Amino acid sequence: MEEKICCICGKEFEGWGNNPYPLELKGCCCDDCNSSIVIPTRLSYLNEAAKKMKGEK
Numbered sequence: 001m002e003e004k005i006c007c008i009c010g011k012e013f014e015g016w017g018n019n020p021y022p023l024e025l026k027g028c029c030c031d032d033c034n035s036s037i038v039i040p041t042r043l044s045y046l047n048e049a050a051k052k053m054k055g056e057k
């Protein structure tokens with residue numbers, strides 16, 4: 001299995017990795033960072049975007 005480097009914590013991990021957007025635009029991150037950092041950040045981004053869309057009308 002190919003080893004990859006997590007672009008967030010810098011650790012090696014195995015597997016496909018995860019899309020770290022919006023924290024990082026390139027590379028991929030490990031499952032730990034994805035579930036503990038990337039997903040909460042992505043949800044807060046979505047919430048902010050939803051608020052802005054509602055606020056403009």
Ligand SMILES: [Zn+2]
Nearest residue numbers: 006009030033
């Ligand atoms: Zn990581």
